Amino acid sequence: MTREEVIEKINQFLIEEFEVEEDQLVPEGNLKETVGLDSLDYVDLVVVIESNFGFKVKGEDFVTIKTLQDFYDYIVAKVAEKEAK
Amino acid sequence: MMNRVVITGLGIYSCLGDNLDQVRDSLFQGKSGIVLEQVRKEMGFRSGLTGRVNKPVLKGMLDRRMRVGLAEQGEYAYLSTREALAKARIDEDYLENHEVGVLFGNDSSSQAVVHAADTIREKKDTTLIGSGSVFQSMNSTVTMNLATIFKLKGVNFTISGACASGSHSIGMAYFLIKHGYQNAVVCGGAQEINPFSMGSFDALGTFSILEDQPHKASRPFDKNRDGLIPSGGAATVILESYENAVKRGAPILAEVIGYGFSSNGGHISQPNVDGPVRSIQMSIKDAGIPVSDIDYVNAHATSTPVGDMYEARALYQVFGGSRPLITSTKGMTGHECWMAGASEVVYSMLMMQNDFVAPNINFETPDEDSAKLNITSKTVEKNIDAFLSNSFGFGGTNSSLIIKKFK
Numbered sequence: 470m471t472r473e474e475v476i477e478k479i480n481q482f483l484i485e486e487f488e489v490e491e492d493q494l495v496p497e498g499n500l501k502e503t504v505g506l507d508s509l510d511y512v513d514l515v516v517v518i519e520s521n522f523g524f525k526v527k528g529e530d531f532v533t534i535k536t537l538q539d540f541y542d543y544i545v546a547k548v549a550e551k552e553a554k
Numbered sequence: 555m556m557n558r559v560v561i562t563g564l565g566i567y568s569c570l571g572d573n574l575d576q577v578r579d580s581l582f583q584g585k586s587g588i589v590l591e592q593v594r595k596e597m598g599f600r601s602g603l604t605g606r607v608n609k610p611v612l613k614g615m616l617d618r619r620m621r622v623g624l625a626e627q628g629e630y631a632y633l634s635t636r637e638a639l640a641k642a643r644i645d646e647d648y649l650e651n652h653e654v655g656v657l658f659g660n661d662s663s664s665q666a667v668v669h670a671a672d673t674i675r676e677k678k679d680t681t682l683i684g685s686g687s688v689f690q691s692m693n694s695t696v697t698m699n700l701a702t703i704f705k706l707k708g709v710n711f712t713i714s715g716a717c718a719s720g721s722h723s724i725g726m727a728y729f730l731i732k733h734g735y736q737n738a739v740v741c742g743g744a745q746e747i748n749p750f751s752m753g754s755f756d757a758l759g760t761f762s763i764l765e766d767q768p769h770k771a772s773r774p775f776d777k778n779r780d781g782l783i784p785s786g787g788a789a790t791v792i793l794e795s796y797e798n799a800v801k802r803g804a805p806i807l808a809e810v811i812g813y814g815f816s817s818n819g820g821h822i823s824q825p826n827v828d829g830p831v832r833s834i835q836m837s838i839k840d841a842g843i844p845v846s847d848i849d850y851v852n853a854h855a856t857s858t859p860v861g862d863m864y865e866a867r868a869l870y871q872v873f874g875g876s877r878p879l880i881t882s883t884k885g886m887t888g889h890e891c892w893m894a895g896a897s898e899v900v901y902s903m904l905m906m907q908n909d910f911v912a913p914n915i916n917f918e919t920p921d922e923d924s925a926k927l928n929i930t931s932k933t934v935e936k937n938i939d940a941f942l943s944n945s946f947g948f949g950g951t952n953s954s955l956i957i958k959k960f961k
Contacts, residue, residue: 486618487618488617488618507619509619509622509685510619510685512681512684513622513686515681515682516681516683516684525679525682527681528681
């Protein structure tokens with residue numbers, strides 16, 4: 470899966486499942502303030518990531534993720550890690 | 555100084571309609587909301603009969619965070635409460651600046667519990683259950699969600715009193731307002747209807763198996779009744795002190811004048827005569843009116859052979875002399891369980907506001923006990939000044955409410 474494909478998939482579930490407006494999807498935007506996700510949404514992100522990418526992430530991992538760009542990078546790396554196995 | 559307690563808003567979402575107007579028409583026409591659901595037979599139900607409620611579409615009405623915590627019955631309760639608040643002319647601004655409470659009857663929330671258990675068994679990882687499940691699973695799911703959605707600031711808890719839950723919630727709100735602890739309370743009852751919530755009830759063999767004619771299956775007080783039919787939805791009643799209602803310029807629809815309750819002190823599922831009689835008498839004493847002032851009784855009667863028999867005897871003991879019109883609307887709705895005590899107040903209010911008594915459909919052949927009562931199987935156009943609504947439940951819990959036209 471290419472980086473662009475991963476990002477497209479993420480944007481798609483943020484819009485469809487989390488009802489984030491397209492103009493809120495700014496890579497440098499903060500996940501909480503700009504994208505508008507709260508602590509409970511992070512719980513649901515774990516579920517959505519599992520169903521979309523087939524791997525489990527830990528809630529603790531989100532501590533270092535501040536921006537949407539951080540989130541894209543984190544998932545892209547995890548997808549690459551999974552594909553390398 | 556005791557406060558007078560008035561009703562200023564009503565809302566309903568049931569198998570008889572999605573709002574007050576639809577439900578009023580169904581009641582007048584004696585329409586049944588019962589269907590046969592094939593999926594229940596595939597799941598091994600003894601009876602596939604159920605009330606049928608439209609699936610709400612809340613996307614666009616509520617944002618995602620508000621929706622994910624709502625269980626099925628919470629969705630119904632959101633819609634009935636929205637309607638009731640609008641009728642009572644209570645808006646966001648009023649709720650923001652006043653202490654309005656919420657007390658709802660609810661006694662289960664099965665589907666979310668089952669789904670969470672399925673995820674744990676299959677995935678062996680609780681993080682995959684998601685964030686909404688816990689708020690959907692708890693018994694207080696309805697009140698916790700309504701309080702959050704409508705930003706309520708007064709009393710906030712759920713009343714679980716089996717099939718009298720909805721009635722007790724109105725009774726408790728009435729007490730709180732009467733004694734000055736609250737000025738306004740959103741109360742009511744909500745009932746899930748999914749098969750997971752009804753399997754264990756079906757296991758008791760108490761549901762009707764007259765599956766060939768779903769509309770004829772619920773037959774309260776009829777000699778040939780063979781069991782109840784599960785149903786659900788939600789009903790909301792806005793109670794306020796008279797003073798508060800006048801201050802707001804709110805529409806005053808009626809006055810709650812009596813609440814009675816009792817426990818049978820007997821079997822877990824078999825009722826008796828004494829418990830209901832004491833509950834009814836307590837409500838009449840509280841109301842301070844003669845028995846003969848009650849024009850209409852909305853009976854609990856669920857269409858079970860034993861339950862209806864005991865209620866008929868209790869009603870005869872109290873009302874044998876005055877013979878008010880009696881019907882059980884469960885002939886049309888089936889048994890709306892936790893919601894029934896509240897929905898039947900809404901149904902009776904619609905009758906009182908529109909001068910008719912809705913029929914006890916399928917009451918064709920009286921039995922020895924029901925023959926002594928003034929039960930009508932046809933719609934009767936009639937002025938109602940005061941009605942009594944009965945609700946009884948497992949464990950022998952009983953609740954009776956008396957509501958009167960406001961004068």
